[in-house]
Amino acid sequence: MNRIITIGREFGSGGREFGKRLAEHLQIAYYDKExxxxxxxxxxxxxxxxxxxVENRPIISFPITIGHSFYSxxxxxxxxxxxxxxxxxxxxxxxxxKSDCVIIGRxxxxxxxxxxxxxxxxxSEFDFKVKRCIDKAPEGENLSEKELKQRILExxxxxxxxxxxxxxxxxxxxxxxxxxxxxxxxxxKDVAKGIAKMFLKS
Amino acid sequence: MNRIITIGREFGSGGREFGKRLAEHLQIAYYDKExxxxxxxxxxxxxxxxxxxVENRPIISFPITIGHSFYSxxxxxxxxxxxxxxxxxxxxxxxxxKSDCVIIGRxxxxxxxxxxxxxxxxxSEFDFKVKRCIDKAPEGENLSEKELKQRILExxxxxxxxxxxxxxxxxxxxxxxxxxxxxxxxxxKDVAKGIAKMFLKS
Numbered sequence: 110m111n112r113i114i115t116i117g118r119e120f121g122s123g124g125r126e127f128g129k130r131l132a133e134h135l136q137i138a139y140y141d142k143e144x145x146x147x148x149x150x151x152x153x154x155x156x157x158x159x160x161x162x163v164e165n166r167p168i169i170s171f172p173i174t175i176g177h178s179f180y181s182x183x184x185x186x187x188x189x190x191x192x193x194x195x196x197x198x199x200x201x202x203x204x205x206x207k208s209d210c211v212i213i214g215r216x217x218x219x220x221x222x223x224x225x226x227x228x229x230x231x232x233s234e235f236d237f238k239v240k241r242c243i244d245k246a247p248e249g250e251n252l253s254e255k256e257l258k259q260r261i262l263e264x265x266x267x268x269x270x271x272x273x274x275x276x277x278x279x280x281x282x283x284x285x286x287x288x289x290x291x292x293x294x295x296x297x298k299d300v301a302k303g304i305a306k307m308f309l310k311s
Numbered sequence: 312m313n314r315i316i317t318i319g320r321e322f323g324s325g326g327r328e329f330g331k332r333l334a335e336h337l338q339i340a341y342y343d344k345e346x347x348x349x350x351x352x353x354x355x356x357x358x359x360x361x362x363x364x365v366e367n368r369p370i371i372s373f374p375i376t377i378g379h380s381f382y383s384x385x386x387x388x389x390x391x392x393x394x395x396x397x398x399x400x401x402x403x404x405x406x407x408x409k410s411d412c413v414i415i416g417r418x419x420x421x422x423x424x425x426x427x428x429x430x431x432x433x434x435s436e437f438d439f440k441v442k443r444c445i446d447k448a449p450e451g452e453n454l455s456e457k458e459l460k461q462r463i464l465e466x467x468x469x470x471x472x473x474x475x476x477x478x479x480x481x482x483x484x485x486x487x488x489x490x491x492x493x494x495x496x497x498x499x500k501d502v503a504k505g506i507a508k509m510f511l512k513s
Contacts, residue, residue, distance in 0.1 A: 282485070294489055295509055303510075307505030308501075
């Protein structure tokens with residue numbers, strides 16, 4: 110079975126950089142935005158739309174009862190959204206089957222549980238996350254510190270809700286992971302080098 | 312400031328072996344039972360007694376009110392127990408001041424918070440802990456599997472209570488640590504080698 114390393118991460122903690130460096134050290138595939146591109150190709154929906162769907166809690170369809178009959182109403186938005194979720198699972202499974210890899214987010218720890226992934230959660234002190242977001246802000250993004258703090262809280266709140274919805278478990282709870290690492294005290298470069306060493310024979 | 316690495320651990324998870332190997336890789340001091348020996352010397356109480364005191368939740372002395380007066384009753388057991396706790400803190404601080412070190416248990420992550428320790432928590436799947444305890448059982452220990460399972464649960468329950476009492480925080484909660492590592496999937500040897508690498512420059 111391939112070695113699959115899944116990475117859940119708090120917004121601004123450097124989980125993505127950590128995952129990328131880890132994959133480089135181990136010389137294995139790295140999947141992050143590639144997942145969205147793949148789903149977009151399969152569903153023929155725009156990447157922006159797919160991104161927006163997988164970042165929000167799925168909408169659930171309840172059949173409507175009239176008298177004793179059930180009516181399922183065709184809803185194109187719901188249909189699209191269901192396709193996106195289905196394709197997300199299919200894509201993750203394909204990636205896991207293909208080769209050793211690092212996968213960022215997407216509840217991959219849960220969706221790929223049959224592939225016995227090594228489940229990592231990356232987190233940081235709040236001040237560290239704020240500083241990192243300021244340092245790494247894309248050109249043209251001019252959020253005030255207050256707005257930035259709100260955004261960090263909001264993104265993490267959504268990730269927690271989404272994880273809870275898909276897996277029924279608490280996002281970031283140590284018991285759901287094999288390794289939880291706080292990136293506030295050591296450089297992400299050193300952390301990735303060390304964690305890679307755990308997997309490398311030499 | 313010296314590098315202090317504190318290790319909290321579930322019973323049977325191999326936290327002690329991990330700490331010892333980590334200290335060896337980093338070539339720094341390792342304190343575990345040495346703490347008990349030191350407290351025993353300072354308090355002139357038997358090591359077995361000290362061990363028993365620090366493994367149980369401290370007894371708290373409440374003054375007795377009669378009418379409007381408070382009476383503090385001299386209680387030698389309580390007195391010994393308080394001395395042990397005081398000496399435990401002093402000993403940990405002395406160790407932290409002396410040199411870089413790895414310290415096992417004793418709520419050192421909390422007691423040494425002014426020394427900015429790197430706080431590790433080591434845990435495992437329950438079945439892994441049972442197997443490890445059977446493999447590592449000292450000669451002459453003949454617990455049945457059922458008794459062993461009860462013991463693991465009991466020791467961890469006591470550790471959680473003790474930690475909660477001393478620190479006011481939840482034992483094993485990811486938010487109280489810098490690194491949480493599950494020792495079920497990788498060998499403790501490899502994990503220690505990798506974590507050491509995070510601290511070593513090369």
